[in-house]
Amino acid sequence: MNRRVLWIVCAGVAVALLLAWLLFFRSGRMTPVEEDLPATIAPTPTPAPKQQVVLLFPGRDGLLHPELRQVSLPKESDTRIQVLVEELLAGPTSGLAPVIPYSAELRAVFVGQNNQAYIDLTGPPEPLDGSMTELMLTYGLVNTILLNTEVTAVQLLFDGSQRPTLTGHLDLSRPLVLNKRFISGP
């Protein structure tokens, strides 16, 4: 009797978790679930116009170098950031280095009322090291987002939580603003 109740509870929890996972965490990358909407109010999907964006990637001089790319940019800040981060994660096309030195995935993007963005990435599989790695990852992401959106500050999250620091040099527990010191001059 007890065992049966336990089974039912476990199954219920499993289904709930699966649903939550499908709805909240995978929605960014999955084809949206088709809803049964009356044909008259179904939105006609107008593709966002292509725009030139500036993506920043690290060079061997310890500075971030711009790479220009034409991408379809949505209007809303959160989806716009999503596009930008996916472009960064796809990596540089020139001889520059990747911003994130492991194969990261974007878990979520939130934009708060004060125009502060929170971007949640999967954490590194093993600890990263070096202040340069930390500077390039942090300001590659933060500066790219701030240069191409209306957002005023970016807080980085890893695996859904704040990290005081990534390699032991920078304070990542707070939102960061544009830092042009690490962008290579013209």
Add this chain to the structure above:
Amino acid sequence: MRRTVVFILVFAVASVVVCVAQGLPPTLEFRHQGLRIEADTLRDRVEMAPIMSLLGGEMTFSASAGVWALSLGENLIQIAPDRRLILVNGELVEAQDPPMTSPTGVAVTLAFLDRHILATFGFHLETFTGGYSIVPGVRFGDTVSIRPITADFGATTTLVLALSRAVSVSVEEIPEGGLAILFENASPQIDAPTPLRSRRVRSLTAGSGRLDVDLAIDVGLLSWNILTNPDRIVLEFGRVPPTPTPAPVRVVEYSGPAPIVIDPGHGGDDTGAIGAPGQMEKDLTLTIARRLTQALRARGYTVRLTRNSDIERALTDRTALANRLEARLFISLHANSSTISSVRGAETYYMSLDDRASDAAAQSTADLENRASGGSSATGSPLDLILWDMAQSEVLNESSRLALAVQGRLNALLNLRDRGVKQAPFVVLTGATMPAVLVEVGFLSNKAERDRLLSPDHQQRLADAIALGIGDFLGGS
């Protein structure tokens, strides 16, 4: 309110402490320009009518307004019994002790008489046995409250006196040492939220119309300025007269008890960068830190380490230690790592304040200091911020000079690839109250550089180069 209270205190000490404490005798004698009158008193107040006639002024009552008008020459003061607000030449002033209705009209305290009436007419009270003389000249100008802040640098100290309003002052050096700041028509009051902590400025004493600055031995005034927005006096102190002796001899003399704090990066579970199995940044930084300590001690400096074993230490604790020791310098040692294996070379960082988060840091620092001293965070916060900024930008200037000196020696002695001096908001550099730098001695991710970094010879040369850079900075400053 507070100003008035302070004023009353000063006044009482200066002249009428006995009268205020015990009430006045039934009559008081007042003298003015060879004339004398007896004025009746009413507890701690004195009749105004006889004093006005002694001065040759007029005193009239407006029944409709219930207000007494006291006039002398161009000056007009309007007062009403039991009301704190008075009108002085058309301007509202709040008095601490309101006038009282009396048999001949209105009576006021001696403090009120001196502060509001005689000062407006251009006189002040002086005591003689049994009475008071009303003599020309305003003794008590308005009080000006002064908030002092000091910042000690390598060879100089900046003292900022934030003023509650604009004043004219002159500065006089006292032959026995120290100096006096003389205020024209103003009584300085020190409003110090935190105790003064400086190697060169020992204490400040506010007196009537002057502020005395006590200085350490051999320290003198280098320059002073009155600045506005906000109103402040900025004084710079240093060794006077400057000794023209070359640096190497002086270095030992200069090294007081204040230590140089060396911070070996990482430690414990935080290994820092890993070059190859067993080659960890935390070990390399500790080895170089110990060698640097020896090199600096050999030059006569006092040195403290933030860790001297393989232990974990919070980043903020490292800076806090340097601040607590009132260190002369803070040097954090690190070795770098990059995903680009060809990247190599040394670089020296100092703090950058140019991201907006630093304002928040300043704000919270100012708030914390305010709360620690029992003050409210609402008062003077913008001023605190400006002063904090000023002190910080001075420290930044010094830090950039230190970074250049250290990086210069690293480049020259080691023939490293010059990666230059940079600024970054690193945690260990945040909030340091002394010149502070973070030195990245090289890249463990570069094969050739890793091999060099692990050789004791190279470690010693790195330590010597950094010690020379520190010597350049301290000797040349």
